Amino acid sequence: MSLPAFADLLERLIFTPGRNAKLALLRRWFATQPDPDRGIGLAAIAGELSFTLAKPSIIRELAAGRTDPELLAMSHDYVGDLAETVALIWPEADPRPNRPPPDLSEVVETLELAAKADIPRIMADWLDVLDAGGRLALIKLVTGGLRVGVSARLARQALADWAKTPVEEIEEVWHGIPVPYRPLFDWLEGRAERPDPKDVPVFRPPMLAQPLETADIAALDHTAYRAEWKWDGVRVQVSAGPGGARLWSRTGEDYSAAFPEIMDSLDFHAVLDGELLVMREGEVAPFADLQQRLNRKVVGPKMLREYPAGLRLYDMLFDGTEDLRPLPFDTRRERLEAWFARVKPRAMDLSPQVAFVSLDQLSALRDGARAAGIEGLMLKRGDSPYVAGRPKGLWWKWKRVPLSVDAVLMYAQRGHGKRSSTYSDYTFGLWRQDENGGRELVPVGKAYSGYTDQELVWLDRWIRNHTTGRFGPVREVEKELVLEVVFDAAQLSGRHKSGVAMRFPRISRLRQDKPAAEADLLETLMAMVENRPEA
Structure with a gap:
């Protein structure tokens, strides 16, 4: 064709x-x-x-x-x-x-x-x-510049729908089959057996948690669950064995090249689930430090020295060739602890379980998570198997309440896919004093989610009518519109002009009622920084 x-x-x-x-x-x-x-x-x-x-x-x-x-x-x-x-x-x-x-x-x-x-x-x-x-x-x-609003996961889902085959079965052989996937199509069309990746370090679809809402808390039997901290890093999967080793993101992206110190430690035969973090002397560094390492093809000695990565383990999917996923969480945890004590893998540790006797105690622990630079809590049923996807009721994530600031819209850019003709990516800023004693806006973040479809239409029209400059796909706008921005954390960052980075910023609401002059100050955001050094 x-x-x-x-x-x-x-x-x-x-x-x-x-x-x-x-x-x-x-x-x-x-x-x-x-x-x-x-x-x-x-x-x-x-x-x-x-x-x-x-x-x-x-x-x-x-x-x-x-x-x-x-x-x-x-x-x-x-x-x-x-x-x-x-x-x-x-x-x-x-x-x-x-x-x-x-x-x-x-x-x-x-x-x-x-x-x-x-x-x-x-x-x-x-x-x-x-x-x-x-x-x-x-x-x-x-x-390699395809941007059509289709992720690799969605492409595999379409393949699964067409073949009337669970997507999890396709994902478990996907990385073991070279392009153009002839053995895969032969299997899906009934001309051959399911491909066997053997010892190839393939990606296994991860088990994900549902957000714990107020209605869920009321019906929760806390005695059936085990608690862990929700670490502020990147969820990954390690697959290692006779056929090689890989470090996968939770969506199946290969992170191996960016983290050689992790790869050097994979001299065992197992599949492990954990959180990728920058760790110094056992202490977890802010997510902004981990960002220095993500998406790099080459990592030099200076980067390895200044931003040392480690893996905090949650779960064990395979012990050698034995598939542990059907076993209860409590059993898998015991197996993980025994394996860790036996193998003593380098650049790794175990995520500790959090003891509690009541939901009130858990709630208090969650409320105190921000001071410790932790996202919140994970609750996992002790009898839960490891099930791909996001099953309801087995695992919960109970994140801390987000932070917020009122910021001024400064720049807008067209989105991708179905938003390619709409200004849907927004750079916003906060006020700070300039060298002359006046005030200036300094960019502090970028968001492209949180708003409704109706708000997106309104924002796109407003941006087109209030443009003051064009820089390729980016428009600078009049500094008049205030956005309420919520985010999970603020951390010091040398990569940003403002000196601070937000974790997961999104638009909460449009503050058309608020003059831009009354937007928040940069020092307000700085006061929320978790990794700020002691004065």
């Missing part, structure tokens, strides 16, 4: 709102496209394709050679996306080459075998035979 079919899928995904509609589009792709193209399209959408030689800079240089460089720069500044700009501005070849567009498989095979010096010519030849939609799809495909 030619690349235009994939371009059509991408366009429909971008402009199709709603999860169910996107799932339907993906199911149709799996049902109608041939191998290997349907598997390649699945890999691209799931973020599993990578072409190391096809850099965005090559695309930019090609476009600059075919068009006026100044026009290209101005167009890129206005559109805000290089792939979309080049797809629109690329001149039609005259005469247009008399050859068909490439198949997805042709693109992949050609780029995998091509020398670096040949990449510009190959890309130009393909761009010449494609229309604007095909060019956009090609550039996004080879540069």
